[in-house]
Amino acid sequence: MRLHIRFPDGRLARALIVGLLFSCGAIERAFAQDALPSWNDTASRARIIDFVHATTTEGDQGYVAPEDRIAVFDNDGTLWSEMPIYIQFAFMLDRVKTLAPEHSEWKEKEPFKSILSGDPMGVGKGGEKGVVELAMTTHSGMTTDEFAKIVADWFASARHPTTGRAYSEMTFVPMRELLDYLRANGFKTYIVSGGGVEFMRAISEKAYGIPPEQVIGSTIATEYAIVDDIPVLKRLPKIDFVDDGKGKPVGINKFIGRRPIFVAGNSDGDYEMLRWGTAGKAPGFAMIVHHTDAQREADYDRNSEIGKLDKALDEAERRNWLVVDMKKDWKKVFGFDK
Amino acid sequence: MRLHIRFPDGRLARALIVGLLFSCGAIERAFAQDALPSWNDTASRARIIDFVHATTTEGDQGYVAPEDRIAVFDNDGTLWSEMPIYIQFAFMLDRVKTLAPEHSEWKEKEPFKSILSGDPMGVGKGGEKGVVELAMTTHSGMTTDEFAKIVADWFASARHPTTGRAYSEMTFVPMRELLDYLRANGFKTYIVSGGGVEFMRAISEKAYGIPPEQVIGSTIATEYAIVDDIPVLKRLPKIDFVDDGKGKPVGINKFIGRRPIFVAGNSDGDYEMLRWGTAGKAPGFAMIVHHTDAQREADYDRNSEIGKLDKALDEAERRNWLVVDMKKDWKKVFGFDK
Numbered sequence: 001m002r003l004h005i006r007f008p009d010g011r012l013a014r015a016l017i018v019g020l021l022f023s024c025g026a027i028e029r030a031f032a033q034d035a036l037p038s039w040n041d042t043a044s045r046a047r048i049i050d051f052v053h054a055t056t057t058e059g060d061q062g063y064v065a066p067e068d069r070i071a072v073f074d075n076d077g078t079l080w081s082e083m084p085i086y087i088q089f090a091f092m093l094d095r096v097k098t099l100a101p102e103h104s105e106w107k108e109k110e111p112f113k114s115i116l117s118g119d120p121m122g123v124g125k126g127g128e129k130g131v132v133e134l135a136m137t138t139h140s141g142m143t144t145d146e147f148a149k150i151v152a153d154w155f156a157s158a159r160h161p162t163t164g165r166a167y168s169e170m171t172f173v174p175m176r177e178l179l180d181y182l183r184a185n186g187f188k189t190y191i192v193s194g195g196g197v198e199f200m201r202a203i204s205e206k207a208y209g210i211p212p213e214q215v216i217g218s219t220i221a222t223e224y225a226i227v228d229d230i231p232v233l234k235r236l237p238k239i240d241f242v243d244d245g246k247g248k249p250v251g252i253n254k255f256i257g258r259r260p261i262f263v264a265g266n267s268d269g270d271y272e273m274l275r276w277g278t279a280g281k282a283p284g285f286a287m288i289v290h291h292t293d294a295q296r297e298a299d300y301d302r303n304s305e306i307g308k309l310d311k312a313l314d315e316a317e318r319r320n321w322l323v324v325d326m327k328k329d330w331k332k333v334f335g336f337d338k
Numbered sequence: 339m340r341l342h343i344r345f346p347d348g349r350l351a352r353a354l355i356v357g358l359l360f361s362c363g364a365i366e367r368a369f370a371q372d373a374l375p376s377w378n379d380t381a382s383r384a385r386i387i388d389f390v391h392a393t394t395t396e397g398d399q400g401y402v403a404p405e406d407r408i409a410v411f412d413n414d415g416t417l418w419s420e421m422p423i424y425i426q427f428a429f430m431l432d433r434v435k436t437l438a439p440e441h442s443e444w445k446e447k448e449p450f451k452s453i454l455s456g457d458p459m460g461v462g463k464g465g466e467k468g469v470v471e472l473a474m475t476t477h478s479g480m481t482t483d484e485f486a487k488i489v490a491d492w493f494a495s496a497r498h499p500t501t502g503r504a505y506s507e508m509t510f511v512p513m514r515e516l517l518d519y520l521r522a523n524g525f526k527t528y529i530v531s532g533g534g535v536e537f538m539r540a541i542s543e544k545a546y547g548i549p550p551e552q553v554i555g556s557t558i559a560t561e562y563a564i565v566d567d568i569p570v571l572k573r574l575p576k577i578d579f580v581d582d583g584k585g586k587p588v589g590i591n592k593f594i595g596r597r598p599i600f601v602a603g604n605s606d607g608d609y610e611m612l613r614w615g616t617a618g619k620a621p622g623f624a625m626i627v628h629h630t631d632a633q634r635e636a637d638y639d640r641n642s643e644i645g646k647l648d649k650a651l652d653e654a655e656r657r658n659w660l661v662v663d664m665k666k667d668w669k670k671v672f673g674f675d676k
Contacts (some may be wrong), residue, residue, distance in 0.1 A: 067549060099516030144591055188551075201595045211405060213526075219592055224584040224610050231613040233591050240592075246562040252481055253571050254557055254578075255593060257539045258552030272562050275569040 001062050036179045038174045038332040042325050048178065051285045052120050055261070056185050062263055064282050066186040071262035072252060074178070075193035075200060075217075077307040079208060081160075083298040085120070086264035086306065087167050088327060091154055093120050095138040112201040115199040136143065136237035139196060140220055143232040151202040168207045173337075174330045175264075176287070179208055182262065190260070191215045192252055194244035194269055216255045218243045261285065267307045274312060274321060287322040290311055296333040297326060349626040373519045376512045376670040382662050386516065389623045393599070394523050402599055402620050404524040409600035410590060410615065411517070413531035413538060413555075416604040416627050418509040421636040423458070424644065425505050426533050431458050433476040446650060474575035477534060478558055481570040489540040503674060506545045511675075513627070514604075514667045517546055524619055525600065529553045530590055532607055534580035554593045556581045586611035599623065605645045612650060612659060625660040626650055634671040635664065
């Protein structure tokens with residue numbers, strides 16, 4: 001549809017057009033100034049803005065067509081806090097407590113015994129087999145629709161163990177701003193996480209404005225079945241795909257079929273994704289969220305058990321990956337910070 | 339950004355606004371009239387338009403929020419012709435001929451022997467093992483980037499065996515119009531095919547306006563590796579996922595994480611997808627492309643070897659699935675039809 005409005009005075013029309021063009025330029029500059037307001041005015045913020053500017057400026061060497069502006073983000077420790085425990089692990093613990101009345105045998109069986117006796121860190125006592133059993137017990141044996149409801153209900157009532165906040169509030173404000181900023185510049189934003197895809201999909205739209213189809217993660221096997229003449233998908237106690245480490249580029253290629261040009265992670269589990277995402281024809285941008293803020297979140301990651309960040313951090317400078325220092329680069333961490 | 343334009347005459351402004359509103363209504367009606375121009379004015383066309391109208395009309399019982407307007411389409415026989423052979427099978431045959439000089443042993447080994455001696459339908463002589471070997475030989479052993487180039491190059495030069503047309507011309511015009519029509523009404527369109535995902539992704543944007551990330555299909559395993567210090571994904575001779583029959587709802591749930599509300603297929607391989615896609619809370623629409631046109635394409639599908647359509651056709655009426663009769667419902671099949 002083309003719209004023609006004829007003005008009685010040609011000069012007025014020209015003045016209006018010139019005025020509009022001028023406003024757009026001013027708005028663009030104002031927008032770049034206002035972008036990422038919870039970031040301090042450091043070199044990190046400037047590098048991100050420069051990259052996005054080059055990517056979106058036709059004629060620039062770094063220009064990338066809109067359809068190729070794919071940005072991928074790890075979730076735990078990159079978009080929301082993974083401290084003191086992974087949020088999905090907190091879900092498992094609560095789920096075990098909910099299901100315990102139907103499983104009297106758990107009182108004597110690891111890893112359930114440790115969880116029920118109030119020692120969640122004791123789950124390791126059951127070994128790797130125990131951990132897999134814990135994951136399968138809490139994530140399978142129901143239909144996909146039933147699981148989606150279980151997770152949504154849990155997110156509605158669960159609270160973070162140290163802050164007492166809803167988990168949707170445990171997202172990093174500067175990263176949510178970065179997602180918004182990239183989308184406003186024509187990027188398609190994805191989560192690429194080692195976490196379970198159907199767990200994250202229950203919250204991704206609300207927490208990050210990312211729809212379910214743009215969440216890539218680990219999957220368990222599902223099976224089509226007819227129950228009472230209704231077709232359902234049953235979640236089976238079997239791992240289908242682990243979207244971590246070397247699995248991340250595999251998952252990105254499988255689900256998206258394009259190489260991203262913007263990659264963000266926070267641990268060595270993101271190393272291969274960072275490498276692969278910066279090795280395409282288009283200039284790729286990689287960034288690492290470095291947890292340095294003991295006061296507002298947590299100071300960990302070097303040689304840590306959760307979110308171990310060694311290899312990626314060691315190679316960051318050589319590979320020109322941006323290391324974001326949470327303490328120095330971020331004005332705010334959480335929305336509830338003063 | 340809000341735009342204020344002040345007109346010297348308030349009446350002129352009101353007249354303009356009324357005029358614009360009137361034009362929009364007229365345009366909408368004209369658009370519905372003009373939708374699907376290569377479809378005859380039959381009950382099939384009316385049912386599709388009625389469904390889309392209900393889906394997009396706020397306040398209507400059938401209204402569906404834009405983010406839930408997911409439409410999935412089988413590819414072979416639904417969006418493009420699968421006659422006389424699957425297009426991906428034609429690719430395999432050509433690929434064997436290209437690779438033959440490096441494989442003198444193929445002269446005596448099935449299924450390669452049959453292909454090289456000009457009897458492609460003899461591939462069955464090697465049994466199922468032979469067919470899998472054929473698929474793996476032609477689809478693995480290279481990086482994902484290399485495979486994408488091989489497929490793109492093939493599509494650029496390959497021609498359909500009976501029409502002599504490029505394969506991108508073997509798409510069904512009425513179905514391309516349907517994709518456009520759904521997208522114009524806020525639907526997100528996906529391919530959900532038994533074919534190889536990385537084969538279809540090379541052509542999906544050009545052929546259907548569907549980007550790679552909206553193509554779901556069968557996958558072979560890939561592996562992250564560093565070659566000459568460059569990270570690549572190697573395609574392995576191993577099937578990862580078969581996106582056919584019961585695999586289709588599994589694939590949709592895995593990749594999209596939402597249940598579609600519009601499902602189109604043409605064979606019993608789409609049966610489970612048709613069932614599952616119409617069993618959600620929102621009113622789902624299912625349609626079957628029934629191949630009845632011997633003159634313009636092919637009259638087959640009932641009890642056929644390729645594109646067998648028995649169970650889904652038998653149950654269509656009972657389940658309120660639209661059966662599109664290509665001969666009666668379509669003015670045109672291909673773009674090159676007179």
